[in-house]
Amino acid sequence: MRLLVKAPAKINLSLDVLHKRPDGFHEVEMIMTTIDLADRIELTNLSDDTINILSHNRFVPDDGRNLAYQAAQLLKDRLDIKKGVAISIDKVIPVAAGLAGGSSDAAATLKGLNRLWDLGLSLDELAELGSEIGSDVSFCVYGGTALATGRGEKIEHLPAPPNCWVILAKPTIGVSTADVYRNLDVSNIQHPNTEAMISALNRSSYSDICANLGNVLESVTLDMYPEVAQIKDQMERFGADAVLMSGSGPTVYGLVQYESRLHRIYNGLRGFCDQVFAVRMLGE
């Protein structure tokens, strides 16, 4: 039997770091929302007890380092499943980009195998398992729009943002999340207003969402990779309503309400950047 699952990317509308924890992780307060840019994952039962990863992207590992592989292995270990699966990943989300592509592949694999193998696990159970794979996997299991706290694994659902376009531009560098957190000076942080963003979402106020975008990792990545600042500037100059780097970067996104302006920004950025996407928020 075979099953197709979609694994959508996320963007961070806000990302705050409260402190560094004794376990080395950072205590965060993030508001994330899913967007209509997705990997497609095909799961096929195998007759022998193995996990095979197939991906035609040279940046995606095809062994136990792959987060989708780790998701399948975790289910097999915890539930003592003696089945095999081939996981084919059609990679659309840029890799190491701050868009949680790997985490979303893991979440989609957990959800897909739950159906394929008829495991009967709830979304909460899948999210809890997912948090063992990575901090962003729990959010990706639920999708939608949420406040993520702890190291990112504690999820509180929020209303979807009002409909708008998201333009994404990824420079040709990949960023290591661990490096960015390591270079963050937690004693010198300008905190975004998370409460104001929650209020903007509750009131469905597009202008207040734009006014309250904020990411404390942005200045760290901008210092490491000045080309990210250039893309931000260009996106602002071409007329996006608000611009922010997602997660640890380097992808920069701009929010745009009107389609007429979308084409100008998209075409303008294509001149500077290979990977540019214009997508909708999913959010629900």
Ligand SMILES: C[C@@](CO)(OP(=O)(O)O)[C@H](O)COP(=O)(O)OP(=O)(O)OC[C@H]1O[C@@H](n2ccc(N)nc2=O)[C@H](O)[C@@H]1O
């Ligand atoms: C920054 C964010 C924002 O959404 O996303 P990305 O930019 O990766 O998409 C997340 O916090 C990333 O989540 P994720 O990519 O799942 O991180 P993990 O695999 O759990 O951790 C990778 C490394 O990042 C650091 N890390 C991660 C999360 C956290 N709250 N504190 C940390 O210090 C740790 O050094 C850890 O070893």
Ligand SMILES: Nc1ncnc2c1ncn2[C@@H]1O[C@H](COP(=O)(O)OP(=O)(O)O)[C@@H](O)[C@H]1O
């Ligand atoms: N299924 C996967 N898709 C993409 N990258 C993966 C996957 N599994 C493991 N990785 C590894 O995880 C790293 C981070 O990838 P990704 O999840 O795309 O970035 P980010 O955490 O910035 O959103 C990559 O460098 C890659 O080596």
